[in-house]
Amino acid sequence: MNYYRIQEKFNYPDDLAAIYQEVYEAFIKYYGPEHEETIFNAFMSTKFHLSGNGKNVYEVLVENGFLKENEEENAMVSFEDLKRSSGVHHANAVVEYVNGEYKIVDIERCIVISDFRNYSLSQFFATIIHEAGHLVKGHNDGFRIEGDKLHNRSGLIESIYQLSVNEKGKVIDTLISEKGVGLEEGINTYDEENIMKEFFDPDFKLSGYVTMGALARKILDNFEITHEVREAQFNGNKEEIREKLLNEKYDELEHKMDEVYALNLEMFANIFDKEKMNEIAFNMRNKISEELFNVYDEIRDSVGKKK
Numbered sequence: 001m002n003y004y005r006i007q008e009k010f011n012y013p014d015d016l017a018a019i020y021q022e023v024y025e026a027f028i029k030y031y032g033p034e035h036e037e038t039i040f041n042a043f044m045s046t047k048f049h050l051s052g053n054g055k056n057v058y059e060v061l062v063e064n065g066f067l068k069e070n071e072e073e074n075a076m077v078s079f080e081d082l083k084r085s086s087g088v089h090h091a092n093a094v095v096e097y098v099n100g101e102y103k104i105v106d107i108e109r110c111i112v113i114s115d116f117r118n119y120s121l122s123q124f125f126a127t128i129i130h131e132a133g134h135l136v137k138g139h140n141d142g143f144r145i146e147g148d149k150l151h152n153r154s155g156l157i158e159s160i161y162q163l164s165v166n167e168k169g170k171v172i173d174t175l176i177s178e179k180g181v182g183l184e185e186g187i188n189t190y191d192e193e194n195i196m197k198e199f200f201d202p203d204f205k206l207s208g209y210v211t212m213g214a215l216a217r218k219i220l221d222n223f224e225i226t227h228e229v230r231e232a233q234f235n236g237n238k239e240e241i242r243e244k245l246l247n248e249k250y251d252e253l254e255h256k257m258d259e260v261y262a263l264n265l266e267m268f269a270n271i272f273d274k275e276k277m278n279e280i281a282f283n284m285r286n287k288i289s290e291e292l293f294n295v296y297d298e299i300r301d302s303v304g305k306k307k
């Protein structure tokens with residue numbers, strides 16, 4: 001599937017189109033031809049926006065009508081986190097309430113990337129690879145409705161929203177649970193690093209989720225679960241990865257990665273308060289060495305015994 005049709009649809013400026021095409025082709029090589037159709041459909045369904053010229057990622061999202069007021073509550077990533085971020089992938093289901101039933105009538109998707117090409121072209125590529133990574137891993141069956149709940153899946157992340165109708169007849173969704181964010185961010189960061197080094201810049205160094213990426217690398221490289229992870233990320237089938245990592249142990253690992261990720265975000269949020277930051281970093285290191293690695297070792301010991 002040729003990139004040409006994507007360019008025909010969005011008509012990106014030539015310099016950007018060349019960059020997006022390189023990323024698209026690297027994705028098919030890295031994730032494998034079995035995911036080519038998903039990658040093509042994802043790029044076809046989603047416009048890439050740039051932020052810059054004094055506007056941050058958050059402001060570009062608002063300007064294009066992609067953020068709703070109540071969306072921040074309970075979510076692991078807050079609006080303040082978004083204002084600091086170098087890029088974002090955003091997907092939103094438009095839900096209507098018709099004849100006593102909730103129905104998904106549209107799915108809005110977009111990507112916003114900070115335009116820092118003049119500062120670091122390598123970092124610009126890495127941000128596109130990271131955000132487009134979220135895009136392709138959440139594209140298939142990302143949203144479904146069960147009764148009065150909206151379920152969203154993005155890679156390994158599972159979120160559930162309570163649906164209700166306000167006095168104006170508009171459907172409101174309120175996030176009630178979210179899991180798998182730490183593991184998904186870690187793996188997506190691991191992929192970002194691998195793709196950058198293999199296709200674009202052998203000397204590439206991660207900035208951002210360095211710890212999450214390293215933790216995911218430890219898990220993926222040592223348990224040989226790449227196939228099972230991709231099946232879960234691209235197609236929403238978590239059965240194989242859960243089975244391979246001993247079901248409840250997988251759930252524990254996922255939960256510990258969420259806790260580490262939350263501390264990681266808190267650290268970024270306190271970047272100008274050195275004392276506070278050191279304290280959070282200390283807690284995070286403890287959480288990793290005393291809790292996360294315990295679960296990891298338990299899986300390793302049991303999986304090892306099976307062989």
Ligand SMILES: [Zn+2]
Pocket residue numbers: 130134185188
């Ligand atoms: Zn991410």
